[in-house]
Amino acid sequence: MRGAQIGLLAVYIMAIAAIVVTPASAETQFDTEAPAAIEERASKEKKATSKKPVVQSITWIGNETISHRTLRAHILTQSTTFPLFWVAHKFREDDLAGDMDRITALYRLRGYYQAKASYSVAREEGSRTVAIEIRIEEGAPIHTYQVGIRLANGHPISSHPLIEDVAWDAFLESIQLQQGEIFELNDYREARAKILAFVAERGLPEARLVGGAEVDLRLHRAIVDWQLVPGRHIRLGEVRISGLHAVDENILRREIRVKPGETYSVSRLARDRRRLQNLSLFRWTVVEAVAPKDTEEGADEKDEGSTQTLDGNSPAGEATWPVDVRVAERPPRRIRMGGGWGTDTSFRAELSWHHRNFFGGARHADVSVRYSGIGALLRPTFTEPYFLGTQTQLRISPAYLLEKQEAYDARRILFDVRLKRRLTEHWKIRLGYRFDRDDVYSVEAEVAGEADLPEGVSITTGPLIGLIRSTVDNRLNAHSGTILDLRAETSVSALGSDEDFIRYTVSARSFFELFSTVIASRVLLGTIQPLANTQPDDVPLV
Template sequence: MQVKAGWYWTYVLALFCSACAIKPSTVAEPDSEPRLPEVRTITFQGNAHFSRWSLLGVLATKPRSAFSPWKRGEPYNPATVETDLRRLKKFYFERGYLEMSARLEAVREDPEANAVDMDIRIEEGEPTLVTAVDITGTFPLGIPSKNRLLGSLVLRVGQPINKADFDQSQAILLSHLQHAGYARAQVTPRTEVDPQAHTAHVSWDLKPGARTRLGEIRITGAKQVRERAIRRQLTLREGQLYSPKALEKTTGNIYALGMFQAVNPQARNLGEANAPLDIDIAVRERQQRTFQFGLGFSTIDSLRLQIEWIHRNLFQGAESLSLSAKASGVEQGMEVRLNLPYVLVERMSFTQTLFATNHQKLELAPFDRLDELFNIEDPFPAFDLLTTGGRSRLGYQLAENLTSWVGLELSRNDFREVDIDALEASEEEIAKDNTLLLQFAELQWDTSDDLLNPTQGWLMRGRFEHSYASVLSDASFVKLLLEMRYYRPLRRHTVLAGRLMIGSIQPYGESDEVPLNVRFFSGGPGSVRGFAINRLGPLDQNGDPIGGNSLIEGNLEWRFPIVRNLGGAIFIDFGQVFDQSFTYHFNQLRFAAGPGFRFNTPVGPLRLDAGFIIDSRADEPFGRVEFSIGQAF
């Protein structure tokens, strides 16, 4: 059994240990060489198009940081400085300034402080502009027209010739050829530069070769998982036309089994023209059994503790069994889950879950102080709810990007701390204890490129639920929820993301209302930011949310990089919950907007959003700051 701590606290512990590490002291010998002076400051002169911070990032010679004044700068070494000047020239050259020059203007010494201050003079020169972009060679079947290909390139006429855009444009052309089945295609660039006019003519020559079919597909590295279980996840077949998308999908399917640390597909005979392409899929297995724990924080849950034991390979077919428990300031629960990736036929899976969840805000001193500091709200202040039950779900992959699920969920829902006096007489039924047997069906079409941080593609899904009072349930209703997400990459690694969700619940038969645990709620960091969790929609007489039978939400967000793993976002959200079924009053929609920051981590981006209510009312705050993990959508 392998024990793993949560990634966050492992990282914090590593930082703590590195900060507290004790290094053995050294005593300088009388005849030892004197210490090189530190570089205290570096000043750039003549840099009109790039900031000082951008240029400092290129250098190996780093001055003393203003943010860490207790740390010394790099030692002054003339040989390293000469290399840095060449790095600066390369930096400018790759951004279209082909005649740039850099020299060390001055080095001012301070013998008492054993430090130097450096001045670097930059002559940027004129940028070399792209005056023409062309594509030549063979345009085979299956790829877009020449005009559409030119339109897809990021290197554009009128802009400085930029190596990043140049390389990305070449990769785009090669991708089009490979996705059309030309695995051995070549894209040869050609650039004609006029140094006198500072212009460049760029072209790429397409050499697709013959369409490639797949040969032998081998799987290597599997010791604990049967090869047959891995092959069930393949979307590739011998004799099939080569497809990078199918290869990527296969890799993702094998990863999704949960038993592999790495899945690496490689072509064995890429250099053999016209031969079927043989593929090796090398896998590296994980430990079969692990125990994990994690501690986190968000402005929804406050402090959150989670522990989990998991067996990933029960019967040597990547079948998994997990036992988990979680506790936070607003929710506590336990879950047992059995997942079978293969049932009856290929592409069919089965999951059985037993669960117990308690929605109750804990009144404990640590939580109270955090709640006050971060303005954490109770998601369901009108009631506490204990839910126990089980869920059986059968999944089937209908097509490459289309998946369906059907199942049953039986639950017992017991309400506590309900203020009946705050409800209208017609609403008292919604807070009664109930037993529900749900029959549900889901359909999802997903072409997005990443589960945690998508940058392009569509995700559309729908869920249908039904409960009938004569079959174990205490209420009769149908519930429909539809969601659409779209991600579009823009220039300079920015992404435009949009989301629209609409749903409704219709009671029927002898049921006039649906229970609180079935109704829609809106507001919060994963919904309409700026509003507290679940605070958007119908309220009881105490001003607490009681949900409704119809929901509409929408989000539009522009995501952009700032520096390294830090990114930013600007968003506008809208939404509303309505009491009646299939009722949407667009003049009652509420809007919020604001900025946000994202810090990318291996488990998804850490997210900080400041949402401001556009039409704020007298009895509500103007907005909220929310901290959580994962994109909003």
């Protein structure tokens, strides 16, 4: 009977964690040694350590599934490649023995439950270096034989009134834990977390998964059997705001789209958090639905209006969780100063003043001044975030620019007004008008002839239209996502422009994390097409 049970190992995985427990000593010892004795003992230990051999090389044999590099990252014993320039890695037998357990644990995570690791150490007589050989027997992997997910009463998950058939079927295809694939514990954990997130998004944040995976070492297969206890249908309650001092509460309530009575949704709460963060008024923001304290303390008790059942019957009652909005305001004003010197600009200086809540209402005002050896700039900017509603933003930005180039000088007066309206969560449309008055003077004769750059005043003015698609996680400090900007600007003689042309611009930016570092890239493409009687050479260069 015992022999028949050797091949079968049932492992129910509810919450997987590695716990190392160090028992406390029954007696507390006090060190009464004199300082000189302590120093002598530490010196002896240091000398003993210095006499330990150095690991010269580690040879791997038998590892086909996991690379040498990955295995090295999971063990303590390391080889010393350049002992003259790097710290020499001492050989410790206890560490190496423990590494065998770490290797088998890693293989277990990858689905190789019967993997074994052993080692041998070679050391020439009189040598201070050792060569280690690690031999691995991977064994056969465990494959996922069956994945069963149902309500605790045995009914299909899609039979719950808050879960749609089509959405559930598409979701099951997206998880990594699939029949016939190697049973990896990371995939198991990820699938479990995704299932709970899926049902939480549909108003069931109290849902629990019971059951687990049964691993059969004899047949090399794993059977996953989960039962979902859906819990109560959670609805959102009142919105409670805290942390405000100078910012009007109505500004936040304009941006918060969730309403009392709506079904709990993680994505909608995250959307409102992004909207608040994009106001640039707060250092941090938190938007979350919080279970009442009496619900947390009596979660296992039943009362009227809370009929949660453990057999999976639905509906299991409803509950209301209030929405807590917590913010920390940023200073309303910011002043920046900078200066420097370069071979192209000579001396340069910059001063800017910015107000994040100009006259209240989350209005932004900015004034920047720049000066250098090749020009000067004065640009005030005003932004009204709620223009004729909560979805449209107005931005007005005049500017005066003085350019001093080697071939010419120019004075430019610019006026730019733009309306930006949100269409969907990721798409915005931009409409605007641009006026540009250029006064070119002091043109060198050679440049005027070769580049056809006459002195005098020229005006370009016209409307513009654009589309913006943004999926970045944080507009102020993006770590992931993309920004696509499509724009068409026109210059029309009917509005006072000297020439007719249209300018197309495509700009794309991408952000992603690589080894804890954010990598940002940008591509900018543009072209100008003359219109009506305007010739290509007539398009202004400045």
